[in-house]
Structures are given as structure tokens and as C-alpha cells.
Amino acid sequence: MFEHISVNQNLIEMEYAVRGKISQRAAELEQEGQITIACNIGNPQALGQKPITFYRQVLSLLEYPNSITRERELSRHLNTLELSVDSYSDTVLNYAEDMLEKMKTGTGAYTESKGPLFIREAIAEFIDKRDDSDAGSGNGSDPESIFLTNGASDAARRILEILISDKSDGIMIPIPQYPLYSATIKRCGGTQVNYFLDEDSDWSVTSEILSESYDNAEKSEINIKAIVVINPGNPTGSILDEESIGLILDFAEKHDLAIIADEVYQDNLYGGSFTSFAKERGTRNILLFSLHSTSKGFHGECGHRGGYVEIRSNPEVNKSGIKLMDIFLKQASVSLCSNTIGQCLTYMMATPPEKGTNAFALYASEKTSILTDLEEKASMIIAAFKKMEGVKCFGRTGAMYLFPRIDHIPEGTNDFDYCMALLEETGLCTVNGEGFGQREGTNHLRIAFLPPITQLQEVLPQWIAFHNDYISA
Template sequence: MTVSSSTSKVLTIDTINPHVRTMEYAVRGALPIRAEQLVRELRNKDNKLPFDKITFCNIGNPQQLGQKPLTFIRQVTALVEYTDLLKDENMELTKKMFPEDAIDRAKNILGWTNNAIGAYTESLGIHEIRESVAKFIEERDGFAADADSIGLTAGASVAVERILNLIISSSNVGIMIPIPQYPLYTATIAKLDAHAVPYYLRENKQWGLNAEELKQVLSEHKAKGIDVRALVVINPGNPTGSLLTKENMVDIVRFCEENKLVLIADEVYQANIYQPERRPFHSFKKIVRELDSSVELFSLHSISKGMIGECGRRGGYYETVNLDKDVSDQLYKMAAVSLCPNVTGQVAVEIMVNPPKKGEPSYNLYQQELNDIYESMRRRSIKLCDAFNALENITCNSAEGAMYLFPQIRFPKKAIQAAEELGKSPEFLYCMGLLESTGVCVVPGGGFHQEPGTFHFRSTFLPPEDQLDQFIERIKGFHDSFMDKYRD
């Protein structure tokens, strides 16, 4: 049913929450919307499009681009979802289809849920899974972790929103965020009517940061009367693919401690480390403990990234460190309002942090699948970075982590003028042209914010390895024609 006049509506663009209107989320913005339209056009056999598929490189969504799910996760999930497979009368057949350790794991998980995987769990997630997370953190960092300081969530994004909701008590609060940043942060801060306080990562220093610049940014915003309460770090970096040095991390912890700032460490790409010999991953929890720091820390992890790539299952966790008990109680209350995280996501978190052990039936296959995905992703990151650097007017830092490249592109004046006439940025003009010509969907750098006067775009390196050469050729063909068209 349609209504002829918007004046008959209670909800109009003018009457909804104004802070929702100001939100932007570039990774699912105008270009991905157009890409979805093109997907529908491609279904029409009579379409005149110059390509036969859309390659979604706008978002880190590995299985959308063909990454194989890890077998053990799917086996355990199948068993906990369809419990008839575990009945005595069916076990002979089940043992032929599933390895013994997958059966045992499923039985354990079902025991934790009273054999009701479709029932609500504890608000912070199944206690035994939180214990597994605590053990994983202890083994990773060498410092104790407590299950009661861990909350399971429906993806790390939910954790971010919950934490920012907790911290932002008024419209005068400021949250320091890295630029370039992941749009979830600016979107959530805008929705909560607070201030995003930007600090810049330096491209010429492999997207590192300078502690003195942090002090300057903080001082400037405090002078404006903004109550700066927290600093966000994304490490490994999104969209940059960078990895902070341990020295940088120490500087950040000390800066937060000295200035009474909460530290939010987004570490969802911690398994995506491509130069571990030169630049290994260190968690902020480890740095905080090594420094014996009193800084209040939230650290985040997720099943969506790494080699697991289970984005649609929506599983993740946060750990709190040095948090006041009364505040922890309020965080629990916020979790309780949402009842519980989805249970299949919790199951995947359990397997991520507690995978098959050496000597168990599934160990060799699990490790082989992890290694194959990791090595392929590392090769793809290098190959695509080299391809970008070979293009005219593009420079690109290598990916030390995550699953993205963030190349800088220097546009001819004619391209900048053409974009201005359309009321668009030149990178938007470029990225939309790339999509319309090749079916490749990337995200303009402005959606992540960037240093003024520079232009970038973000691309995943998730296209299948056997299709990467063709993918690169499509980009090169468009890029060369774009530069020729607007050459000064």
C-alpha cells in the first residue's frame, strides 16, 4: 500500500532521530548499493553490462568471495543444530560421517546448554565458552584472564556499540579515533551525538603514529571544552592493513594512563599477520600487563576475520581490564537487555579459541585448512599490492595485517574538476567508474576519513587466488583508460 503524501506519515526524514540522519557507513554506502543493483541486472540474460559478475571488495566478507569454511566448525555446528544425529540409534551412521572429536565437542556444548541450542544462554554468553576465551588469552599473552571479565557478543560491532554507549554520557564527550578509521566508529559516535576526535596515522611511516601528535590533538580538543574520555586503536589496521610497533603500543598505553583515557583496542584481525618474523602481533592486554598499567582497557576479537571468516554467524567477544566493578555490573545490565548473543556464533567462538588439539582426529585437517587460507591470503596481499604500485599515480603500503589495502591515488586536475562539477569527490568518481566498467566494488577513502588533500580507496584482497590475475587486469584496464581520459 502506498500513501500519496508524506504529510500523512508520523515518520519522515525530518521527524526521525536527527543523529541517525548524520550517520554514514561507507562500506555499505552508495557504491555497494549500486553494486547490488548491478547484481540484479546481471540476472537478466539480455543485459548489456561489460562484465559478468560483481566482485565485492568493499567489505571483509571472505566466504562471499569463495573462502572455504573450516570443516570442524561446520561439523560441530551441524551436530549441535540437529541433535537427532547424536541419539543412540543413529550413532553408528553419525560416526561414519563425523570424526570422534567433533561428536565429543558437540556433546560438551549441548551439555552446557541443557541440550537446548535454541534457548537463551547467560547474557554474557555460555560460561564454559568464556572460560575457553580466558584460557586462550592467557596462552596468547602469558597473563591471567578471568571469564567474568569476558562478554560474548554477536560480532565485535555489537561490542563496540555497547562500550561506546557505556562511555558516552553526554553530547560533550569525545572519543579519539584513528584516521583512516573503520566507519563503525564515526557512525556510532554520531548516533550517540558525541564528538569524534581524530588523530592521524602517518602513511609515510607505514601508518604508524606519533605520541606527541596524540598530546597535541588531546590538548586542542580539551581547550574547546570537549570531555575526551577514550582512545580507539584498530590493530591490525582497518582500512590500512598496518600493524603497530610494540614501541607505538607502549606509547599509547602510557598516553592513556597519563591522561585518564579509556583504551578501546579493536584487535579482530590479530590472526591476519603477514610478516610475523619482522612485525609480530602483540595484544594491548599484554602491553598493559607488562607495564603494570592501571589503564582501563576493552579489547575485542571476532570470528568474522582471521582464517575463519564466519561473518554471518555473528560471534565475538570483549575482555575488560582494570574496570571498576560497579561499571562492570552496568555493562552486564546492558548485555542482559539484549538477552544473549546468538548461540551458533558462540559455538564458533569456542572453536576459534579452543581448536582441535594435536593428536585429535580433526587436528591435521584443521591446521591444513588454516594454513592454506593463510598462505593464500598472504600471497594475494603481496600480488595485489605490487599490482597497485605498478599503476600510474598510485602508491600502496604493503599489508602487514588484516585483509585490506589502502592505496593512495593522485588525480589529474581534470579528474578533480570533473568530480567537482558533479558534486562528488574524485575518488568517488573513480570508484563508481570502476564498478560500472568492471564490476569491481571498492570503497572511496573518504568513507574512512583521510588526511586532507589525499585520496585513497580501500580494497580487500579476498578474490579467489585463481581469479586474481583477471581481477587485476580488469582494474588495470579501467585505471589506464581513466588516466588517459583525464590526463592534463
């Protein structure tokens, strides 16, 4: 029997607070029969968000193609009998049939390592439509530069694994950040180089902030390879304007850095507007990785692990004659392919039902209802913060999170103690600011604004009471 085993030290040191001690305590409380509310993670369906009907109907047909014929027959009979029973529309049946034809081998076979070409073509079209770009003008999206992934987390891991050789390789990440980045840099053995977003200016970024971080790392002989940008931001919810994107592009160009643009919240804007890094980059020769996912937005299909990375620019690596995308392909081939259901969802995200079809109205109303609901929930929580002494929340409301600063934490305690006590008292499971990084001496927490409105109506007054009591202790 093994008594000891030596493992990769990086994995021992790696941390991921979103599922750290606070959520472990929440799991214990649940085991003891207490109700907790999982606001520690952006996992909408775990908090009651219903899946988009169109997605699930198509998926069910893809998984069991025989049901297409049966459903067609059924719907004909129902029409003859003039019965209105929930059934699959023509649009859904035709869509699934068309997909199966294009997939050729169904959902149970490995696909091309990059993902099937027809899905990559659909994604390229989706990107061009979103960015008002086209291949003819030189700034369009190329299906050959798109790789399907098991969610954006997988994309981030693949990119960092390729960029980082050892500890001297640095990756600039925003602080606060989504800890996928700090954890993956650690796991790959690289060095995390922080750039601190300016909280008082709504978590903005300036050239000075970027240069200061770069210069300090350079003095420590860190070779910075890339800069990570999360837009809209997690945990801050901030949305970058074109000017800020422009200055990050200038900075990357000046220092020969790749940009990793995590754009998984591009639909979570609540009145704000999204500009992609690909669009602002135009035809500039800057290496850009853009990440997207079916987990977020209004899709909320976290468990199905769909996503993609689009790579702009294809430099030669290590003066070997080999191109970056060849390495990407080799890396993808080792895992054979990303999961096929995630691929199918990514296709549906890129190619939703068209206006005028009989599936469109339901799809559009579910989409609007999810996004409106999220906005309302964010406003409810922001209104509650106003009743908590010393709680300030900066930034616009994007993504799925609020990241308030808690200014009056009692001496000798910190935001971890606060979040633990909040959990014990109210069942609300949040993540303390330290898990994302924060300026020394400040205290924050992140809450995902996902629980149902009725649950928020119940728990927010309890939180306000808890807070005002906690800080006066």
C-alpha cells in the same frame, strides 16, 4: 497513514561508506545481470572462502543433537565395511557432545547474559595462552570480565553507548578508521576526535600525533573519554609494534582515557607478529576493552555474529558505588544474551581441535591454506599497483585490506568518482578513501583482498588498464 515521523537525528546523519553509494550501485548492476566483485567489505565467504569443516560439523551436531548417535552408528558401520565416506570423526562427535553437556540447555535457549561460564573460561584460557599470562601473576584474564557479543560491532556499540552521555563526550579514533566507530559515535550522540596516522611512515602513530589531537579537542571543551585503536588496522593493514602500543598505553594513562582495542584481525598477519594491548598493559591500571570476533582471521564466519569483549579494570561509575561491569551486565541483560551459535563459534575459536586428534590435520591444513591464499592475493594486488601510475601503498600487509593512495586523480574528480568508474568499468566494488577518513587533498581506496585468485588474475589487468586510462583523461 503516517505522512511524517520524527526520528533520532543522529541516525539521519550517521554514515557507513562500506555499504554506501558505491555498493548500492553494485547491487543495481547485479540486478541488471552484470557480475560485480564485492571487495568493499571483509566478508570472506561471500567471495568463495570455504568454512572450516570442524566448525560446521560441530555446529550441525549442536543444532540437531539426535544426529550424534546416528553419526556414531554410521561411522562404526563404515569402518566395518572399510568404506571411506565423508563422515564425522570421533573428535568432532565427542567435542559436540561435550559442548552440549556443558551448555545444558542447547542452542535454542537464552543463555546467561554474559554468555555461558564455560565459554568465558575457555576464552580466558585462550587469552592467557596467547599472551603468555596467568591469573596467578595478576595479569591474567578473568572469565568474569568477558562478555560474549554479536560480533565485534555489537561490542563496540555497547562500549560507546556506555561511555557517551552527550556531545561533549569525545572518542579519539584513528584516521583512517573502520567507519563502525565514526557511525557509532554519531549514533550515540558523542563527538568524534580524529588522530591522523602517518601514512608515509607506514601509518604509524606517535606521541605528537596523539597529543595534538587531544589538545585541540580539549581547547574545544571536549571531554575525551577513550581512544580507539584498530590493530591490525582496517583499512590500513598496519600492525602496531610493542613500542607503539606502549606509547598509546602511556598516553591513555596520562589522560585517564579508556582504550578500545579492536583486535579482530589478530590472526591476519602474513609474517608480521601480533602483540595484544592486554599483554602490554600488564598490571597497569588502565581501563581496556579488547574486542575479538569469529568473522575475521581464517574463521570468516561473518554471518554467525560471534565475538567477545574483555574488560580490564573495573572502576566505579559516576561516584555511585556501582561498578562499570555492573552497568555492562545490566546492558547485556536487556538484550537477554548474544546469539548462541555465535557463542559456540567463539568457543571453538578459543578451543580448536587438539594436535594429535583426528580432526586436527584437516583443521590445520584449512587454516594454513586460507591464510596463505590471502597473503598471495594481497601480493598480487600490490604487484598490480606497481603498474598503476601514481599509486602508492604504505604499511605492512595485515588484516584483509589494502589502502593505496591514488596521487594522479584528474582535476575536478575525487576518489569517489574513481571508485564508481572502476566499478562500472571492471565490476570491482571498492570503497573510496573518504569513507574511512583521510588527510584533506589526498585520495585513496580500500580493497578487500578476498576474491578467488582466478578472478583476480582476470580483473587486475583490467584495473591497470582502467587506471592508466582514467588518470590520463
